[in-house]
Amino acid sequence: MSNYKNIKVIGFDADDTLWVNETYFREAEEAFCTLLSEYETPNKLDQELFKMEMANLELYGYGVKAFTLSMVQAALELSNYNISNKKLEQVLNIGKTMLNKPVELLDGVEEVLKTLSKKYKLILATKGDLLDQERKLEKSGLTSYFHHIEVLSDKKETNYSKLLNHLDVKPQQFLMVGNSLKSDVLPLANLKAHAIHVPFHTTWAHELVTEKETNGKEYKTISSLKELLNLLD
Structure with missing residues (x-):
């Protein structure tokens, strides 16, 4: 069971973690x-x-x-x-x-970010098209909760290592929250950082992983972002 007491920075994925995509x-x-x-x-x-x-x-x-x-x-x-x-x-x-689609926030997103931003540095770590992600973030009304925003070309261990170095944060002080095991969870587990999986009802085929890939990896799965508030209290 993960112990979150050393966490200083929390990274959030954007698409299908904060809003519908x-x-x-x-x-x-x-x-x-x-x-x-x-x-x-x-x-x-x-x-x-x-x-x-x-x-x-x-x-x-x-x-x-x-x-x-x-x-x-x-x-x-x-x-x-x-x-x-x-x-x-x-x-x-x-x-x-x-x-041109509207940005539809998932349940409890603003409440969670508002609460956690008082205690932790929050960052947005997402992949995709820079212009489109900036547009969605602006439309979401969530920008003010984030200390740092990073649009990554990919989400592999090397990408996260660079990000943690840039933020000057140790893996054990970092928690990543996202809907993709492949992009938001397993790379962090391999870096010995913390990761929490919040599944979305639809997953792109490219993001699917096998049971073998997740076997023995340390991470937690929650059904809603709101559960973060109890875990990190």
Whole structure:
């Protein structure tokens, strides 16, 4: 059982930890499959789009813009380059719609940040597109609770090590809170920092991990951010 008494800094993931995100990607994928339904089955379209995202990940990184570029490329290839300009525009509009989505805070987020910011330094550590994450943070109204905001190109051990060095904080003084075992929990457990998993009802396939990967790793799972207040009291 983790002991949180040495914690000085708490890092929060943003998407699907503080606000809704993955739900909008699922909706976009459905819209994409409907748009290209004359070319393939929904299942095949979904699989091919995911493959395209994975192939482009190193080049484009994470976020809505990267996803939109992958949708365009997948649409061209799946239609054998027969897709109309009009439909390609509709693919681009799926991405634009995502970028204009409201920021819907998850339950208890503001109360938790407000309470914890009085005792700890809070930081936002998220990956994705810088412009889009800045937009969401501004719309969320949560900026004032964070001492530091970091948009990472990825969330691996090396990324977190650099972040902790930058913040001048030891791993045992740092707690990361997020919805992804792969991005928010396991890298921290490997660094001997603290991690708390708050699952979201939908997880992107790329973020899924096996039981073998989590075996023996020390972290705690809670069902709601509000539970943090009892744990860190």
